[in-house]
Amino acid sequence: MYKRVLLKLSGEALSGEGGKGFSEKTLTYLVNEVKKIHQLNIKLGIVVGAGNIFRGKELKDFRIQMADQLGMLGTVINSLYLKNVFESNGLKSVVVSPIVNLPSVMPLKYDFIEQCFEAGYIVLFAGGTSNPLFTTDTASALRAIEMNADILVKATKVDGIYDKDPKLFEDAKKYDNITYEQAIKEQIKVMDTEAFSICEKNNLSILIINFFEEGNLLKAVEGENIGTKVNH
Numbered sequence: 469m470y471k472r473v474l475l476k477l478s479g480e481a482l483s484g485e486g487g488k489g490f491s492e493k494t495l496t497y498l499v500n501e502v503k504k505i506h507q508l509n510i511k512l513g514i515v516v517g518a519g520n521i522f523r524g525k526e527l528k529d530f531r532i533q534m535a536d537q538l539g540m541l542g543t544v545i546n547s548l549y550l551k552n553v554f555e556s557n558g559l560k561s562v563v564v565s566p567i568v569n570l571p572s573v574m575p576l577k578y579d580f581i582e583q584c585f586e587a588g589y590i591v592l593f594a595g596g597t598s599n600p601l602f603t604t605d606t607a608s609a610l611r612a613i614e615m616n617a618d619i620l621v622k623a624t625k626v627d628g629i630y631d632k633d634p635k636l637f638e639d640a641k642k643y644d645n646i647t648y649e650q651a652i653k654e655q656i657k658v659m660d661t662e663a664f665s666i667c668e669k670n671n672l673s674i675l676i677i678n679f680f681e682e683g684n685l686l687k688a689v690e691g692e693n694i695g696t697k698v699n700h
């Protein structure tokens with residue numbers, strides 16, 4: 469079983485696949501899935517995207533530098549939203565981010581994060597990498613390494629990495645394992661090249677799983693053979 473886990477959730481984990489905003493049904497599902505792993509006493513960090521609010525590249529009339537700042541703020545909104553939902557359901561959590569100074573957002577400090585983990589808090593890393601032109605995949609790779617995670621679990625809409633996009637090609641074939649090098653060379657779109665590269669350099673394994681399949685998160689953390697593992 470993994471002891472320190474960084475979970476990357478798409479913004480769509482709050483809205484439902486393809487949706488915008490927040491869905492009560494999806495959030496209830498999310499809380500139940502997270503509860504199953506939180507009760508194992510693992511140190512859990514979460515990076516959440518903002519696809520349910522803004523993805524920079526969707527704002528066509530904006531310069532990308534500006535649009536991405538809205539996207540990053542979206543991740544703060546989602547993290548605060550999640551903190552509230554978690555706490556109403558008995559899950560202690562803290563939001564940390566270097567990009568905003570709000571009463572419920574704490575600065576990102578390693579010693580503080582460690583104290584939170586020790587006290588059983590889920591740490592929500594908000595604000596992406598703090599830089600436009602990146603995504604929360606890259607942020608999740610950075611934060612995973614910063615928190616000394618054993619694994620980066622990307623919980624998304626597909627059940628792993630395929631040789632081509634399985635949402636577009638019925639004959640796509642799933643990989644159980646793939647190297648970082650191959651993922652980068654084949655320009656696998658399920659995660660950014662930057663994220664693959666950061667994980668490769670720091671020897672951090674990635675597991676891609678389908679978030680919307682009940683029980684998957686628990687299976688992933690318990691080390692069951694699901695999804696696609698990326699390593700050397």
Ligand SMILES: Nc1ncnc2c1ncn2[C@@H]1O[C@H](COP(=O)(O)OP(=O)(O)O)[C@@H](O)[C@H]1O
Pocket residue numbers: 477478479480517519623624625626628629630631632633634635636656657658659
């Ligand atoms: N080779 C591939 N293997 C798996 N998924 C792929 C591949 N190429 C493209 N995709 C697409 O990547 C999507 C997940 O990436 P993305 O939308 O960035 O996720 P998220 O919003 O969870 O960060 C999937 O819905 C899938 O359609």
Ligand SMILES: O=c1ccn([C@@H]2O[C@H](COP(=O)(O)OP(=O)(O)O)[C@@H](O)[C@H]2O)c(=O)[nH]1
Pocket residue numbers: 477478479480516517518519520522523524525535536537538539540542543595596597598599600601602603604605606607
């Ligand atoms: O380091 C970062 C992380 C995110 N973003 C912006 O925030 C948006 C939301 O993140 P992402 O697209 O990764 O969300 P997801 O698809 O996972 O919901 C991105 O599209 C970018 O516009 C950014 O500029 N820098």
